Amino acid sequence: MSTRTRRLFSVADLAQGARIELETGQAHQLRHVLRQRSGDVVHLFNNRNGEWRARLEIERRAVSAMVVEQVRPPGAEPGPTLAFAALKRSRLELVVEKACELGAAALQPLVTERSVVDRLNVERVGSILREAAEQCERLSVPTLHQLAPLGDWLRARPETPPLYAALERCAAPGLDEALRTHGAGDLLVGPEGGFSVKECALLTDRPGVVTISLGPRILRAETAAIAGLGVMAIRMSR
Ligand code: SAH
Numbered sequence: 001m002s003t004r005t006r007r008l009f010s011v012a013d014l015a016q017g018a019r020i021e022l023e024t025g026q027a028h029q030l031r032h033v034l035r036q037r038s039g040d041v042v043h044l045f046n047n048r049n050g051e052w053r054a055r056l057e058i059e060r061r062a063v064s065a066m067v068v069e070q071v072r073p074p075g076a077e078p079g080p081t082l083a084f085a086a087l088k089r090s091r092l093e094l095v096v097e098k099a100c101e102l103g104a105a106a107l108q109p110l111v112t113e114r115s116v117v118d119r120l121n122v123e124r125v126g127s128i129l130r131e132a133a134e135q136c137e138r139l140s141v142p143t144l145h146q147l148a149p150l151g152d153w154l155r156a157r158p159e160t161p162p163l164y165a166a167l168e169r170c171a172a173p174g175l176d177e178a179l180r181t182h183g184a185g186d187l188l189v190g191p192e193g194g195f196s197v198k199e200c201a202l203l204t205d206r207p208g209v210v211t212i213s214l215g216p217r218i219l220r221a222e223t224a225a226i227a228g229l230g231v232m233a234i235r236m237s238r
Contacts, residue, residue: 006034007043007051007134008065009141014049018067019057025127027063030056043071047140050074077140079105080184080232083163084225085191086110086117086147091222096125099142100132102229103236106143112150114193120147150199159208161185166228167200168218172211175231182210184236189225 012020022030030036038058042065045051051072054065082099086092086109099107107129111118125144133141157163162185164175172178179185188203195203203209214227 005041005043005053006030006036007045007137009130009134010044010046014044014046014052014067014070016052016067016069019064020044020054020067021062021064030063031058045072045139047074047077051139072139074139077103077105077138078184079103079142079236080229081106081108081186082225082229083108083110083153083186083188085112085115085150085189085221086120087192087221088117089121091220092117092120092125093128095222095225096128097132098226099229100129100138101136102226102233103138104142104229105140106145108145108153109147110150110153111147112191113196113199115191116193118147151202154202154206154209157208163188163206163209164212164228165203165209166190166214166224167203167211168194168213168224170200170211170213172213175212175214175228176235178210178212179232179235184232185210187225187228187232189221189228192221 008026010020036056038056040056042054042056043051044054044065044067050070052070053068055068057064057066082104084095087095096107109120122144129141129144162182164178164185165188204211214224219227
């Protein structure tokens, strides 16, 4: 197995010769978990400045990195927004991590009629997103929007790009077919208990919303989100 150079997301601007002080969590990991030493090479990245090779300086109180040279220029990383009813912790964390790996540009957690979760640990979700971006070689960390009620969010949302709303047990086209017809768009997935009748009506009437099927089986909400984003990721990389 080849050992990959550790990639670390940097909030600070990256440029040749810059000295970047690493965050406490990153510093702890490098020092105590990965047992890195001064002089070891890491990569620092963000979507403004791209990815840079840097050398660690491990001191008693702080871990910093001296930026040496750019190894990857910045570039746009377009992707869908995943709008989803917030789920219980372990399922939510799974969706968030996989959404990042599958190229979601943003996450929009929602409260729906049948939601059982109406709070979000923003800090925890943020660190899962950052770690997933570090692991999967993205330059950007997906944007995490504030939890919002489905109706409000839908009313404020422009009609383009299309919003693919996943509805089980309905005679809608498959997501792949709908993407061929309408082009790239965002994905909406309901809560464990599904959308209410009222919400289904709201979705079917709303301009810019395309209802889609994810196949004949009833998927758990997290499976639906991951499968839908998987289909979108494959189409976008064609
Ligand atoms: N409890 C509901 C199912 C909800 S599934 C019931 O048994 O009737 C949770 C969410 O996953 C749904 O709101 C929907 O957005 C999505 N989903 C699950 N299976 C799907 C399918 N086959 N096609 C489209 N969306 C699906």
